[in-house]
Amino acid sequence: MPIYMDRHDVSKDVTAEVVADLHQKDLKIQHKFKCTGLTYWYDDNRKTAFCLYEAPNKEAIKEMHEKAHGQVPHQIIEVEPSIVESFLSRIEDPENSKNTALNIINDPAFRTIMVVGLKGLSLHLQNSSQFKSLLSNLDKNLLCGLIKYKGKLVNQTEECFLVSFKSVSNAVHAAFDIRSKFKKSLEAGKEKSIYLKIGISAGVPVTEKNSIFEDSIILAKRMCEFVKGEIILSSEVNDIYKSENSNTIIKIENLCTLTMDDEFFLNHLMDYVDSSWTDVNLKVTDFSKPLGCSKSKLYHKIKSLSGNSPNTFIKEYRLSKALGLLNKTSGNISEIAFDTGFSSPSYFSKCFRKKYGNSPSAYLDSRIN
Template sequence: MDIHTVDSDEFSAEDVVKAHMEDLAIQDQFGVKQLKYWVNEQAKTIFCLMEGPDKDACNQVHLQSHGNTACNIIEVADNEYNLFMGQGTDVDDLAKTDSGELDPGYRTILLTNIVSFTKKEQDHLKRIMEVIKEHNGIIVREPDHQTMATFMYANDAISCATSIKNLLDKASDNLEFNLAVVSGKPVDEEGETFFEETKLRVNGLCALGLNSQLYLDKETIVLSDKEMSDQKEKQNNFTILDSDDLLFSMNLSKIVSDNFTRSDFTTEDLFNALGLSKSQASRKIKSLTNMAPNQLIQESRLLRAVSTMIKANKTIAEIGYESGFNSPTYFTRVFKKRFGVSPTDFSKQLA
């Protein structure tokens, strides 16, 4: 699958249809078969799905037919394509929504991060999956305590996230969570995997501790507005992020993740790595996560510890040290104070 970014004031779907016909006329010369394409007139982007022997053959079809080569080409597995892009229909290979509008190719990803400190987590995850399906979402993966889903319509994702939060807020047991809703392109100008940038953003946001936050990027709001449905009231539930906020959150998440094992990693180290003053960094972190910097570091370490307990068979001491705590005793004390249960009892629950 490839991406074309067009720098022209006269860009239109009609032009793309013509170029696609030119591709079809010569594709056999290169052993390539054009399958489907998506046009986003406002963003001036095109995505083409094709079968071919290699990336160069696919690019040669565009080069020889009309000269508009791709900015980037990636390989896409059938199962991943079907999960993210299988909705909608097409007319002569041009992707359309079920209502007959142009399908711009963008998708909205919802990631739910949930940990229950009782034995009810599977019950919550089951109900979350039901809510996702009720809102026309497709579950992409269910790794441990997370559920990722993709939506063709941004409005469905926003409504789904709001419904999940309402569900979790009503839970009577000891439960922690956060959610993120981010929209993006199937192929980025750089990168090698499907929805690479969008997945990095949504995962980065959900790595910033179990702080009961709902994150929503402005790209999703733009898509929602185009769908002519009023979601303004539901958007009030979210922390809204623009492109700069998303870049900051990804950088913040990476810095903390890269320093998990360092028990001597301080807020001063964090400020220096961010390249910001104490006041600037504290203000941005507070605005994004509703946490102070030192609390963010500790929350992220605790989330790392919880994730490790779920995924790996390690001792409490090993998990504590790997998560940046300087002693098992200190790790146990902090964990129990935060979650109301000791690491040992939580591990037994998972057995």
């Protein structure tokens, strides 16, 4: 049977005891709806509760809650137990709450999400033993940081590492430590063209999206991929860090802290680009209306966030998509050029060579062979 996580936004008068009592009422009648309650999380500061259930469908969970106490979830998503455990460290009740009268669990599901990636890699380096050595060093530095600062590796791909922290301060300090150690390994290898990018956001597991922590993951990835700087913090991460550290202002090289307006613009920009980047006729002026800003403001915001002009920003985005396609297929270069929004294969090859130091065809040949 599928596993679901639901979200309840509760009033300011609700306490951990109240939530525990409501959960017990669910458990008493859950069998009537073929549901099995696995555990729950409650955050008294943010007044949110998240329940984990095995159930035939979402409707069964809604009906059970409605019958038990009338507190219907605001949102329900289907989840994988292993992913839930990776982010939240458990899929059952914590030991210290078991076998108690109410089974009170005052354990927030709020997490700090970190995305770590390598940037500045030429295609030649990406296929070399040197890259494997750098990746191995990053693995070791990341592992040391996770052990020291109590982070959990959720996922690892060729593009990035996805990490979850319970503490905002631990996540930020881990980022500083990981970057510092990795820089030393680069200096030892005399490699100056590579740098680390780390995006850090925070949030709750269930929002209006369909996947767990999707909003926070998307923002962290977008900050890591498109915002200038080596360590980028969301506005919420920065605010919480300051509150946890006596309003300390972080002063470190190549650190970027976004405002809420920056995040709003970045997400709207990337939502629009994600839906329209394959259009060969896409122009920067097309962005103004959906983003609700003038051409001059658009230019200024993209330049200040990414360090690139809007035209360069789009070109870099398309080249990144093209590289992804080349890594997945042995298809026609011309098709990839048009599929990624370039006006001609020759212009695509020119841009690709300038960014990655090799032509698309040469890279494809080297990958296949």
